[in-house]
Structures are given as structure tokens and as C-alpha cells.
Amino acid sequence: MPVRHDRSQAADRRTRVQGRPVDAYPALSPEAERGTVRRITEIGEEVLSRPCQEVTDFGTAGLSTLIDDMFLTMHVADGAGLAANQVGVDLRLFVYDCPDDDxxxxxxxxxxxxxxxxxxxxxQLIDAFEGCLSVPGATMTVPRTDRAVVRGLDKDGNPLTVEGTGYFARCLQHETDHLLGHTYLDRLSKRDRKEALRQMADRREEVCTRRVRKAARLGR
Incomplete structure (x- = not known):
């Protein structure tokens, strides 16, 4: 899911990491600093259209590396959230770096x-523009609730509960949808889905070029 334009403002205010408030946090997360950029899958690829498998092995180096890589990939793509199947990995996992409406x-x-x-x-059900890193360049209006709670685990298997409002609630719903094998296009009418794919066809090259250039600036 793409980041909103006000992320730079949000980064200077309060931050919650894994649902808990922290006094200070870097603009580029430590995970992204350690990560390697991976290719982002695109709509039409089979891995995006099937439910992902549950993670059963926790505390592994492979899981930590995947999370680090997803954070950097999300950052390079100007994303607010990224699911594992968006980097071609069939696991129930997503990362996020997203502002809420406050x-x-x-x-x-x-x-x-x-x-x-x-x-x-x-x-409340809110209609707002939404995009997806796997549908590069397209944005459409999608109804989502203004509040959401997601319960899951961290990479060491510890229980987590994360609550979101506004844009962050939208992000949590969007990324959870991915792990069920759905994209936001599945929530659109046929006409709106066709329009989203038209936007992608027109803008994909520009978006992908921007990602490559950002990765190069970071030396990745």
C-alpha cells in the first residue's frame, strides 16, 4: 500500500513501534537499514491470488532477513505496508510504516x-483513495472501516495486538486482505477495476523507474 504524502510530517511526531510508543525513531527503520531490495510482484501473478501459509517457525535468521528485506523494499517503493506475497513469499506476514490521521x-x-x-x-465506513504497490500507478476509491484491530505474533512468536484508526486502519485491512489472496481490485466494480488497470498500464513504467532510482540513491 502506498504511503500518504504526509509521512514526513508524521515522522517528526509520536511513533509507535510494534504498537508501543517510543521517544524517538529514525526516518529509515533499522530493519530497512539491514535489508536488501526484493522484486515486488504484480497483479496477475498467482502468488497474489491465493491464501498464504501460516508461519510455523519463529526466531529464525531466515524470518528476520525476510522482514528486513520487506522493510527496505517497502521504503524504496514509497510504501506504507507490504505483505510477504508481494515479494513472492507465500507466508502470512506483513510489515508497515504508516501514519494515522493524527x-x-x-x-x-x-x-x-x-x-x-x-x-x-x-x-464508520469511509470511502477514500487507495493504491497498491503490486498495482503500480493506480489509485481508486475503496470503502474501509475507520477503525481496525489486528491480532498476531512477532518474529519471535510473541503475541501482538495492533490497533489502527484512519489511514493506518486502512493499511491494516489492505495488508490483511493480501494474505487472504485478495487485492483492493477485488473490492471494485468491473468498471472501476478496468480503470485501475488502465492507470497501471499508463503509469507503471514511471513508478518502477522511480523505485530503481531511489534504490540506487541508497546504494542498494
């Missing part, structure tokens, strides 16, 4: 996440 920056990862939406009386 300017709080949320950074972390979730493994085997389960989405828990509030009851109808305590949430």
Missing part, C-alpha cells in the same frame, strides 16, 4: 494476523 507514525510487523473489526455501532 500524525502518529506506526512501524512494525505482524505474523499470522487476524483482523478484528469493531461492531457496526462503533465504526
Amino acid at each position: 500524525g502518529i507514525r506506526h512501524v512494525g510487523h505482524l505474523i499470522n494476523p487476524v483482523l478484528d473489526l469493531p461492531g457496526p455501532g462503533s465504526r
Whole structure:
């Protein structure tokens, strides 16, 4: 999921890492500093259209490396969230570095996440523009709830609960959808899906070139 333009402002305010507030945090996360850029899969690739497998091995070097690589790949692509199947890995895992509507920056990862939406009386359905790193260059209006809770595990197998509002709630729902084998295009009408694919055809080359140039500037 692409980042909103106000991330730079959010980075100077309060930050929550793995759902917990911290006093200070670097603009480029430590995971991204350690990572290697991976190729982002695109709509039409089979790995994006099937439910991902649960993670069963925790605390491994391979899992830590995957998370680091996903953070850097997300950063290079100007993303707010990235699911494992978006780098071709069939595992229930996503990472995020996303502001909410109050300017709080949320950074972390979730493994085997389960989405828990509030009851109808305590949430609103919001129509807002949404994009996807696997549909480069396209943005369409998608309805999402303004609040979301995701329960899962960290890379060491410890339980996590992450709550989001506004744009961060949208991010949590978007990334959880990915791990179920869905993209935001699945929530569109046929006409709007066709329009999103047209936008992608027009803008894909520009977006991908921008990613390559950003990676080069970082020496990656």
C-alpha cells in the first residue's frame, strides 16, 4: 500500500513501534537499514491470488532477513505496508510504516494476523483513495472501516495486538486482505477495476523507474 504524502510530517511526531510508543525513531527503520531490495510482484501473478501459509517457525535468521528485506523494499517503493506475497513469499506476514490521521507514525510487523473489526455501532465506513504497490500507478476509491484491530505474533512468536484508526486502519485491512489472496481490485466494480488497470498500464513504467532510482540513491 502506498504511503500518504504526509509521512514526513508524521515522522517528526509520536511513533509507535510494534504498537508501543517510543521517544524517538529514525526516518529509515533499522530493519530497512539491514535489508536488501526484493522484486515486488504484480497483479496477475498467482502468488497474489491465493491464501498464504501460516508461519510455523519463529526466531529464525531466515524470518528476520525476510522482514528486513520487506522493510527496505517497502521504503524504496514509497510504501506504507507490504505483505510477504508481494515479494513472492507465500507466508502470512506483513510489515508497515504508516501514519494515522493524527500524525502518529506506526512501524512494525505482524505474523499470522487476524483482523478484528469493531461492531457496526462503533465504526464508520469511509470511502477514500487507495493504491497498491503490486498495482503500480493506480489509485481508486475503496470503502474501509475507520477503525481496525489486528491480532498476531512477532518474529519471535510473541503475541501482538495492533490497533489502527484512519489511514493506518486502512493499511491494516489492505495488508490483511493480501494474505487472504485478495487485492483492493477485488473490492471494485468491473468498471472501476478496468480503470485501475488502465492507470497501471499508463503509469507503471514511471513508478518502477522511480523505485530503481531511489534504490540506487541508497546504494542498494
